[in-house]
Amino acid sequence: MAPIAIERYDHVPVTKADLDWAELITLDLGLYDQPGGKEQLVKQLDHAVQHVGFFYVKNFNISQDEVDFQFALGREFYALPLEEKLKYHNANDLVKGEYNGYRPAGYRVLGNGIRDNVQVYNIPKFDGFHERQQPPVLRDHIAEIEAFSRKCHEEVIVKLLRLFAILLELPDEDQLVRDHQYDVKGEDHLRYMHYAARDPEENKKVGDLYSPGHTDLGTVTLLFRQPVAALQILNSEGQWKWVRPQDGTITINTCDALTALTGGLVKSSVHRVHAPPQDQAHVDRLGLLYFARPNNHVVLDPIANSPLLQRLGRTQNAFTELGQHLTTEEWVKVRQTQQQRRTREADISKEGKYTYRPKDLEILPGLQAVVYN
Structure with a gap:
């Protein structure tokens, strides 16, 4: 059979709303191989x-x-x-903290009787340890998907890891690269994410949020330019700001595993997904993301041979303070188990503040997930 032909993708127009945009730095990776470029970055x-x-x-x-x-x-x-997509969904996997394949919308009740509006399809990296059946439309193009996944790693993640190594004054700028090898077993994945537009009444019942404030669990997340404005970040002044879709860029956020490895020096970015502004409120939002994580065997203790971390006294993290020395694999499983647990709905206030039972936020004894309001 001939592969399924794929029509061009046309992005929707950007919003004309006057939003309070975040001031973010743009790293020009074109400088990376120039003399002095890495130091500048x-x-x-x-x-x-x-x-x-x-x-x-x-x-x-x-x-x-x-x-x-x-x-x-x-x-x-x-x-x-839906019945076709559900062939690639396994509820038991989610219970065990495995998060590849399809998760349908409505899997969780957010609060006030409103279910989530998010569908997720995760394609694990092609490291030889995550063989999965794919629907024909993706299977026909699996070579392009693998090439794209590997490019995310080689062209972006590897370069950022070297920059982080220089920042941490590590003796070898490939130290972090070795802990994030594409062909070594790990839980990195490419994600197609679909947010269905909701009516204003439903949005109001959940504080106008598609997803409340949270951090990601890996090293860095790559978010490809998304013209439907919805992503908001919590800045250092405690204000929520919108993230502007900029042409020819990827938005990068740093995540929990990198925070753990740096003893809290690198901040795990807090972000949420807000209902889009009025001129885009009726549009479904399609996201393309890549989640990078350390290899499964890497222990998430603060990096001991970083002169910078030693000088700053950043030799503990949230895990080691509990006497835990988690591998990436252990961390991913416990965190994803907590995230995908079918919890009771949150109590959502008129101001959009989400409150959960402590038990629903427990990742490990003594370690709670934080929902940022």
Whole structure:
């Protein structure tokens, strides 16, 4: 059979709403191989990760056509009938903290009787340890998906890991790269994410949020330019700011595993997904993301041979303070188990504040997930 033909993906127009946009730094990866370029990028990175944990990158050697082809594959997958998509859903996997394949919308009740409006399809990295059946529309294009996944790693993640190594004054700038090898077992994945538009009444009942404030659990997350405004970040002044969709960029946020490895020096960025502004409120939002994590065997203790962390006394983290020395695999499983647990709905106030039972937020004894209101 001939592969399923994929039509071009057309992005919706950006919002004309006057939003309170975040001021974020853009790292030009075109400087990376220039004399003194890495040092220049490290200076910018240092400021970004200690303040908001969010920044843009540009000139990352992945063409807009390659990005748009992935958006088109996500569109085709979500256009499938629900019963077809459900063939790639396994509720038992979610209970065990395995989060590959499909998760339907409405899996959880957010609060006030309103279910979540998010569908997720995760494609694990192609490390040989995550063989999975894929729907024909994706299976036909699996070579392009693998090439894109590997490019995310080689062109963006590896470069950022070297910059972080320089920032931490590590003796070898490839130290973090070795802990994040693509072909070594790990829980990195590419994600197509679909948020269905909701009516204003429903949005109001959940504080106008698609997803309340949270951090991601890995090293860094890559979010490809998304013209439907919805992502908001919590800045160092405690204000929620909108993230502007900038042409030719990827939005990067730093995550919990990197916070653990740096003893809290690198901030795990707090973000949420708000209902879009009025001129986009009726539009379904399709996201394309890549989640990078340390390899499964890596122990998430603060990096002991970083002169910077030693000088700053950053030799403990939230895990080691509990006497825990978690591997990435252990951390991913316990955190995803907590995230995907079918909890009781939150108590959502008129101001949009989410309150859960402590038991629903427990990751490990003594360690609670935080919902940022």
